[in-house]
Amino acid sequence: MTFYYPFNETQKKDLTAKYSEYLDNTIFVHCNRINGVHMFYECPFCFKVGGNIKTTQFKKNGEKYKTVKPNHHFHGSGFQNHNRDESRSSHCSNRKMVVMVVDDDTIRETSDTEQLNLLNKYHSR
Numbered sequence: 001m002t003f004y005y006p007f008n009e010t011q012k013k014d015l016t017a018k019y020s021e022y023l024d025n026t027i028f029v030h031c032n033r034i035n036g037v038h039m040f041y042e043c044p045f046c047f048k049v050g051g052n053i054k055t056t057q058f059k060k061n062g063e064k065y066k067t068v069k070p071n072h073h074f075h076g077s078g079f080q081n082h083n084r085d086e087s088r089s090s091h092c093s094n095r096k097m098v099v100m101v102v103d104d105d106t107i108r109e110t111s112d113t114e115q116l117n118l119l120n121k122y123h124s125r
């Protein structure tokens with residue numbers, strides 16, 4: 001289990017308790033933004049270097065790539081904006097379970113009303 005975000009002690013305690021059976025295989029990340037369709041997190045395991053995705057931010061000689069940028073993965077948000085944690089399987093090679101935490105610091109790209117409208121539209125299809 002690893003926290004890839006400076007979660008507060010209460011968050012850590014709650015997450016550790018909730019996912020106690022899966023800790024060996026779980027990483028905890030912060031959902032940095034969420035909208036009607038997707039929720040995003042910065043991957044601790046892969047990085048953008050130029051146009052490529054790499055599993056390290058360091059060159060063979062140990063220097064950090066000058067153009068390294070974070071890489072974000074996204075999962076469906078279920079049209080819901082509220083604070084919560086959601087577990088999904090990883091989208092990259094490490095095969096860990098990813099728990100994304102949506103909290104007050106997560107950027108909402110759509111309003112609660114817009115989310116609700118999307119949810120209603122989805123259910124009336």
Ligand SMILES: [Zn+2]
Pocket residue numbers: 043044045046071073091092093
């Ligand atoms: Zn990744």
